[in-house]
Each structure stands twice: as structure tokens, then as C-alpha cells.
Amino acid sequence: MINIMAKLRRILPGELGELSVLAGISLVAGSLLGVMLLTDEVLEGETHAFDRAVLLALREPDNVALPIGPDWLASVVRDLTSLGSTAVLSLIVAAAALYLLLDGKRLSAALVLVSTLGGWAMGNGLKLLMGRERPDVVPHLMHEITLSYPSGHALMSAVIYLTLGALLARAERRPAFKVYLFGVAVFVAFIVGLTRLYLGVHWPTDVLAGWGLGAAWAMGCLLVAGWLERRWRR
Template sequence: MTLLRTILARRPWRREFLAWSMVLGASLLVLVFLVLAREIIEGETHRLDDAILTALRTPGDPSVLIGPAWLTKVMTDITALGGVTVLTLITTLVTLYLVLARAERTALFLVVSIVGGWGLSNLLKIGVGRPRPDLVPHLVEVHDLSFPSGHAMLSAIVYLTLGALLSRLETRKRLRFFFMATALVLTLIIGLSRIFLGVHYPTDVIGGWCAGLAWASLTWFAAQRLLGWRTATDRPAEGDPDEGTLGAADRMPGHERGSRQ
């Protein structure tokens, strides 16, 4: 038992288990996405989608959301957090921070991951070719195709990637949990806002979440392999190619706290 506990306590073993668990989770999400896409193409989801969209509008006046009058404004503000403008601004600012922190490789990886996710989102939309819902009036302007929801997918990719990045720079578990929980909450409410505003079917949003979570998981796995996603308390190995870039950014929070203590 003592030997087993020693093996389980080793960090490399735990990291490998977590890494391959992420790959397995991504595979399951891709499977769900493919099944959902097939059902949508065959028209099997229309009844449920239409029922949910109708239930969110005032009977007799589908242009008005159920609930308080301020709900439309709240949903409009929330949905902007998943728009291209806001996500591009956040990604640019974080990339600049990483460059200034001499973590150029991490900055490049971040940009490639997010741009790749944006490209994948557009390809998936074209591949399925689902038009926007026309059952209820749209409360914000939209132009492109519907499945998967770009807001749901890209918010999952951007916020979860940034949440993972911030988590690995922090030594305190409660703050790591806070970063990831915040990313998940933002992804959830942005997706829900698209349904409330009538610009996406519920299955569009679910598909976006699945694709975004899968991409973010695979990105995390690739980063661990290519960059070495160390925590703030880890010291880089001698000759580590990231020692002057990624390693410097990793070590700043932990070392600064250590020097103050």
C-alpha cells in the first residue's frame, strides 16, 4: 500500500493521467457533436428546438422575452462577451502580456490555437449549412449560418484556454479553481444568451459547447507536450528550451511570493 501511494503521489504520473483523460473527454465530445450534427441534418431536433425557443417568448408577442423587461438588455450585454471583437481584444491583450513576460512560445501557441478554433468553427458551419431560426424574431443582428454556435464554441475555446493559462501560473488551488470556474460560467451564460436572443437553436449551442470544449482539451494536451505546462512551483530542467521564455513566465508568480515571504 505504501508503494502504491508513493506511485500515485508522483506528479508525472498524475499529469499523464490527466492529459490522457483530457484526450478521452475530447473524443467523447467529438462523438456527441457528430451524433448531434447527424440528427440536425435529418431534421430530428426541430420539434425540441422550436418548443424551447417558443417557451422563452411572451405568449401572443414572440418579439418579447419572458421575464422582466431588463432581461433583453442583460442577454445582449452577455452575448457581446462571446463576440469576435471582445474575444479578439482579450486574446490580443493576453498575447501582449505573454510577449512582455518573455513567454513568446506560449504567446504564439495561444494565437495559433484560438485562430485555429475560429477557422474550425467556420468550416463546421459551412459543412452542416443550417440556417438561423426564423420561428421567433432575432433580438440581435446576425448574418452567418447557425450550427454550431460560434459564440458558444469560441467562448469555450478562448476563455477555457486563458483559464488554463492563468491556472498554471498560480500555486494556490482555490485560485486555480476560480479561474477555471469563471471560464466555464462565462462559456455557459454566453451560450444561453444566444438561445434567449433567438439567434440560435438550443442544439446549435450544445454543438458549439461540445466542439469548443473538445478543441480546448486537445489544445491543452498539445501544449503540455510541446511547451511543458509546468506549474508555478516547478523549476525547469537544465537545458530546457523554454527556460528563458515559457519558464520565465511560469516562475514569476511563485518566485515573487517566495521572495516576499
């Protein structure tokens, strides 16, 4: 085991070795390809049966206005979905960027801001291009006025929480804590996406596209930031 770890350290010099870069590029490419294929299916109407079935499965069979689960669950889900709202995410991004600037980490602060603004522009641009309306299969459990595809909550949660989780993980030396920090970021983004389905305000494919685009954009920004950092070090 010691020999294996020593070989891995030689293979992965520094914080971001060649294998990590290749894995990151593969993740970005795979996510983008998946979103492209999904978008094509959505445009052709091939996903409607799936979208409808999932939303109906989250409602009482005899009354689709009522979500499944105990009465208090809907209130909890509304609270959790706020973790992906514009107000909450803006507060988190502003606090994180200011902290990084005060700590002298200008590249990391720029990464957070560029990742956030770019993700927001990408999501809203695609919403306008797709023009997909919100679900009409079940009553919404909260008011929404924007277009549906992709889910902005799912996309921006993936962008921001994955970016911050990766930055925190890079600052941590212990591998177990790295996995934990990034795992928490993935979990929060995942939960936010699920809340949109439970509330009936997004089609499942909206959320899948948001997750895919958000993960791809966050990883792409991290790869570029890592490349810039290595160039500056030289």
C-alpha cells in the same frame, strides 16, 4: 489524508501527469463524438422539435416577439452576449498574447493564437458545410447575418475563455484558486451560449455543438502545448 495526497503527488509528477493527459484525451474524444452524433441528428431533422420547444419556452406564450422576464433583461443579455463577439474576443486575445510575449512566455502566446485561429477556422468551415439557417420560430432580438450551426459565439467563447482559464490556473499554485479560475472561464462560456438562445439567434443544438467543439479544441491545444513543453524541457 496526508498519505493520500503524497501518493497523488507521486502519481502526478509535474504540472500535467499521465492521469491528467488521459482525462484530457477522454474529454476531447467524448466531446467530438457527442458533436458528431448531434450533427447527424440535426442533418436528419430529429432535433427540430427540441430546438423549437426551447426557443418558444423563452418567449411569452401570447406573443413570441417578447422574451420572458423583466423588460431590462433583454438589454443585459445583449451586453453579456458581447463577451462572445468577434470584436471583444479579438481584443482579449490580442492583449493576452502581447502580455505573454512581453513576459517571455512564447509557447503560451502561440497557444492562445493557434487555439483562437484554429477554432475560428473550424467553426466557420463547419457553418459552410452545414448551411443551416438561423431560427425562424421567434423574432430575433438582434441582427445576425451568418449561418447558424454551430454557434460561433458559443464555440469561440469556449475556445478562448477555457484556454486562458487553463493558463491562469497553471500559473496558480493553490488548488482552490485553480478550480476558481477555470470555473470562471467555464461559467462565462456557458453564459454566452445561453444568451444566444434568449436572443433567438441560434437553435439550442447550435449552441451545444459550439460548446462541444470549443471545449474539445481548447483541450486538444492544451494537451499538444503540454507535450511540446515537456519535450523542450528534456
